[in-house]
Amino acid sequence: MNSLRQLRKMKGFTMEQLAKKSGISSKTISLYELNPPGRPSQKVVQGLCNALEISPENLQELIGMKSAPAKGVGMDGPPEVITELTEVHISRILALINKEIVELQHLMTECASFTEDHPAMMKNIDYIDNDIDLLVDITNRLM
Secondary structure (H helix, E strand, O other), rough: OOHHHHHHHHHHOOHHHHHHOOOOHHHHHHHHOOOOOOOOOOHHHHHHHOOOOOHHHHHHHHHHOOOOOOOOOOOOOOOOOOOOOOOOHHHHHHHHHHHHHHHHHHHHHHHOOOOHHHHHHHHHHHHHHHHHHHHHHHHHHHH
């Protein structure tokens, strides 16, 4: 077994079943199956580990998550230049994030009004909710 998809299937889960059991959207699971990020979300890793009954270390090894390269070591060329954000940058980013959160909340409310006639809209609400969670997490990290 050498992939998240194989592990999921071996455990007998469809993507939707794993999403429900893990609390992670099926869209996110699909992304992790196809191209896992180098720095995965702790929430995603923990949810998948709990649902699949696997340790975080084994999950990371299984799906090939890379640990961060040593400082100054790049895969393709010279080391990156790291630019620090000023208070003004952070303030502006937080304002943009808050604006996006409000817009996503309005969109989620609008989608919710259609779910009775269109049950598939619930999946959109889940995606929007996950986006809001991500933006709130980013906001907390910047503060």
